[in-house]
Amino acid sequence: MSFRKITSALALTLGLAFLAPFTGSATAATPAPAPVAVRTIYYDATQAQEFKAAVDEGAEAWNKAVPTISLKPATAGQATIRVYADNGWPRTMSQGFGRATIYMGREAVNDGFYPPRIAAHELGHALGLPDNRNGRCDYLMSGHSSPTSCKVTAPHATEAAQVKRNAGGFLSTTFTRQLQYTDCFKF
Numbered sequence: 001m002s003f004r005k006i007t008s009a010l011a012l013t014l015g016l017a018f019l020a021p022f023t024g025s026a027t028a029a030t031p032a033p034a035p036v037a038v039r040t041i042y043y044d045a046t047q048a049q050e051f052k053a054a055v056d057e058g059a060e061a062w063n064k065a066v067p068t069i070s071l072k073p074a075t076a077g078q079a080t081i082r083v084y085a086d087n088g089w090p091r092t093m094s095q096g097f098g099r100a101t102i103y104m105g106r107e108a109v110n111d112g113f114y115p116p117r118i119a120a121h122e123l124g125h126a127l128g129l130p131d132n133r134n135g136r137c138d139y140l141m142s143g144h145s146s147p148t149s150c151k152v153t154a155p156h157a158t159e160a161a162q163v164k165r166n167a168g169g170f171l172s173t174t175f176t177r178q179l180q181y182t183d184c185f186k187f
Contacts, residue, residue, distance in 0.1 A: 039167045040070045041098040043123075044079035051104040051115055055083050058119030061140075061153040062127065065160040069098075069167045071123065081126050083119075090118050092125035097166050100126035112148035120153045128166040129159060 045055040059071035071081075083102045090105040102122045109115055117140070124141050125131075132141040137150035140159055155163070 038068055038070050039098070040072060041080060041127075042072055042074035042078045043081035043083060043126075044074045045083040047085065048083040048104055049085040051083070051085050051119065054115035054119040055102075055104070055123075057116040058121075058123050058153060061116075061120045062123055062155065062163070065155045066163045066167065068164050069127070081123070083122075090122055092122045094125055094128070097128050098126060102126060108144065113144065114148075114151045114153075116153045117151060120155070124155060124159065124163070127163045129162060 043055070043059060045052045048055050056073070059073075062069065062071055080099045081102065082100075083104060085104045085106065087107065088103060088105040089107045090103060092100050092102045094100040102119075102125075104115070104118060104122070108118055121140055121143055129141050131143050132139050133145040134142050135145040136142050137146045137152050138156055139146070140152065140155040
């Protein structure tokens with residue numbers, strides 16, 4: 001083989017090697033993205049009485065919307081979210097991300113609001129979201145400002161993104177003082 005053919009073959013090989021990253025024909029493997037840690041939060045809805053299934057449905061809505069969290073029913077005292085039923089208006093007392101006491105108030109259900117949406121909304125408070133009150137059905141945290149006909153339990157993409165940030169450490173797991181969210185005050 002002549003010197004000219006060898007240098008031409010070498011130049012072609014080097015040229016193709018240089019272009020490989022731009023043409024997608026590189027043989028080096030791209031490192032896989034690091035696995036995202038899932039934060040498990042346990043809730044106890046055994047005292048939620050007739051709202052237990054609604055709480056489970058609300059938790060599932062958050063699990064689908066935010067893959068970095070997993071809301072699961074608690075066993076043997078591991079709950080950091082406790083859910084109760086009472087005759088008042090729904091409300092949440094939050095002690096930090098994933099730490100709260102929720103009351104599923106019958107008054108909102110008697111007014112016509114959808115129990116799984118109420119549960120998902122109150123769980124949103126436990127995950128660090130405030131009320132929005134923009135009246136839009138597609139925003140879970142709009143609460144009672146949306147019409148009673150609203151049956152949406154899935155959080156809006158912006159709400160899910162905020163919970164994902166909160167789960168990643170943006171929001172403390174404990175507060176120095178308790179936050180209370182009450183969606184509506186009746187006068």
